[in-house]
Amino acid sequence: MKNIKICFRAFLLIMIIGFSSIGCVTKGLWDESSSSSYQDTIIAFYSNPQKNEIIFLGDKYHYLFNKGTLALNELLKAREFLALQRNHLNISTYIDKDAITHTHISVTFNLQNISPQQREWLYHHKFLKMGNTPLLTKIFELTGERYRASSTVNKHAVKIKYPINIDVRKYSSNLGKKVLLTPLAVGADSVLIVAGIILSPLLLFNN
Numbered sequence: 001m002k003n004i005k006i007c008f009r010a011f012l013l014i015m016i017i018g019f020s021s022i023g024c025v026t027k028g029l030w031d032e033s034s035s036s037s038y039q040d041t042i043i044a045f046y047s048n049p050q051k052n053e054i055i056f057l058g059d060k061y062h063y064l065f066n067k068g069t070l071a072l073n074e075l076l077k078a079r080e081f082l083a084l085q086r087n088h089l090n091i092s093t094y095i096d097k098d099a100i101t102h103t104h105i106s107v108t109f110n111l112q113n114i115s116p117q118q119r120e121w122l123y124h125h126k127f128l129k130m131g132n133t134p135l136l137t138k139i140f141e142l143t144g145e146r147y148r149a150s151s152t153v154n155k156h157a158v159k160i161k162y163p164i165n166i167d168v169r170k171y172s173s174n175l176g177k178k179v180l181l182t183p184l185a186v187g188a189d190s191v192l193i194v195a196g197i198i199l200s201p202l203l204l205f206n207n
Contacts, residue, residue, distance in 0.1 A: 048194060050197050103142045103143075145180075
């Protein structure tokens with residue numbers, strides 16, 4: 001019986017040491033992960049109406065979003081009615097450890113500067129009032145892929161009047177993924193296409 005207890009204690013000690021070692025290795029892997037950031041400048045916005053995609057053309061990268069785009073497309077369709085401008089938006093972007101691109105777009109309107117019809121549209125599309133302020137806001141969360149920009153595509157793009165500078169946070173891991181070349185191309189009459197589909201430029205901002 002005594003020998004059994006001794007063997008059990010020895011086994012238990014070995015297991016504890018083993019799990020501790022695994023914990024150290026796991027911690028080491030997390031410690032090796034790091035984050036960094038880079039600056040990019042968005043020069044154009046496009047949409048792919050057939051796949052409900054939204055595309056940001058940057059100086060360094062092209063960002064193609066295919067998830068979470070439906071609600072934002074509804075907003076963009078009403079951009080003239082809402083008089084949507086650059087100062088209504090706040091864009092936050094990051095690349096996760098699986099190389100997936102995430103963009104949060106916060107859109108805010110001041111109730112004092114919009115008409116009753118515009119206010120009704122915003123409430124209907126789930127814009128929420130921010131506490132006791134006269135502000136209505138909604139956050140759109142987009143997910144997609146990042147590709148290396150093409151100077152040829154950027155040259156022929158229909159550009160917004162005022163480019164938008166963004167800060168992109170990038171979370172890296174031991175499993176680095178190569179950035180692919182953009183799937184966008186220049187077709188006849190200098191229109192931009194992807195997979196044979198003609199893209200529609202989004203002329204969002206005048207100021």
